[in-house]
Amino acid sequence: MVVATMVCPSCKATEFRLSGLRFRDLEHLAVLQYPVRCRSCHHRTYGSLLLALVLFQLRRHHFGGKETA
Numbered sequence: 091m092v093v094a095t096m097v098c099p100s101c102k103a104t105e106f107r108l109s110g111l112r113f114r115d116l117e118h119l120a121v122l123q124y125p126v127r128c129r130s131c132h133h134r135t136y137g138s139l140l141l142a143l144v145l146f147q148l149r150r151h152h153f154g155g156k157e158t159a
């Protein structure tokens with residue numbers, strides 16, 4: 091499966107995590123962009139909804155299992 095990679099415009103890192111939604115993000119969601127935050131420099135930017143889904147799956151996998159009973 092090919093996932094579109096994106097690069098942080100600030101530090102060129104390629105690791106992101108999901109960012110919290112704000113009201114103004116709605117206009118980005120309307121064009122299938124989801125707010126993400128760079129893991130390296132914490133720059134907030136927008137990624138594709140596909141990227142957000144991948145990050146969401148990773149997060150769910152990471153937290154799934156033992157920690158929550």
Ligand SMILES: [Zn+2]
Pocket residue numbers: 098099100101102103128129130131132133
């Ligand atoms: Zn960065």
